[in-house]
Amino acid sequence: MKRAFAVFAVGGVLLATACRAESATSPEALPTSATPPASSPSQGASVTPTPRVERRTVVQRRSIRYSTRRVTDPGLARGTTRVARHGVKGVLTLTYRVTFTDGRQTAKKLVRKVVTRAPVTRVVMVGTRVARRCDPNYSGCVPIASDVDCAGGGGNGPAYVSGTVRVIGSDIYDLDRDGDGIGCD
Template structure:
């Protein structure tokens, strides 16, 4: 079809030149060197158009680069940790040491000690208010103190009785006075000391009181 149109165009040009008396231009060179005439499409035939820039497909994705730094919103500062404060009540007990009191007792030998009343320790109860901050004790305040058990004072008796020197001779069981001479009472002896029997001789019969030697004097 294109060749037919081209031939028609060339023939028309030759006819117009012949009528006007203008010689037909001589064509030299190859067909590739001749200027190409626009190709006219016949009525009803679709024409081929070069794709426009908007319709031209592209295989390379468009990448938009930005040199502007991205803006990051600063995070708000974290809130300061609030300390945990706790107040509790604590009860403690303390021992009250009993006291001691001494009394004189003339029935006991001098220097001898006897516990008459046994001492008992008392108890004191104390209440504290304890403050802790984050688990660490920061304060301790005494709010109450009371004696919940009274101590009992220990009583000790101390003897004051003076020891007495013996006036009896140790050679006899029963009291035979110590003297320059001792005779049996009611006898013929002249003393100066006398003793009533019976008296058992447990040592030496220094006063010759056991005349029959049976171990019993003044019988």
């Protein structure tokens, strides 16, 4: 006698039973006492399988934008900017508990929210210095205008020079009247 095994599904559970085979010629031959139960799928009754539920931990990372701070700088000319420190994006780590039923996502719950790397603020220096425009023909600052006169003199301006200046180029405003190279003396 040979042994054969029969496998049946009852209520979503697989059952295996050992049977004695009466005939050695057919391994599939089962004794009449080992016939499948009436509720087996082979006789037309439907068996609903139990859903397969799986839980996973999912980690996502998102970037955090950095902010920009503007700081006035009297050492820079008005209207100019300079980046003193570059900004760096931060990182936010989100941990979720995700439930899948038969391969489809059915639930998602936020478990933890952590700032992994804080953003670094960008710093921009903004110039506030008013640039004085000086004529290159004089040492000391003689403003560039349609006419420049010595302060306290008899000239009518519109611009004035206080103190003495040295003429290093051509005396276009006629500030050195005596020709000694020093104007407004």
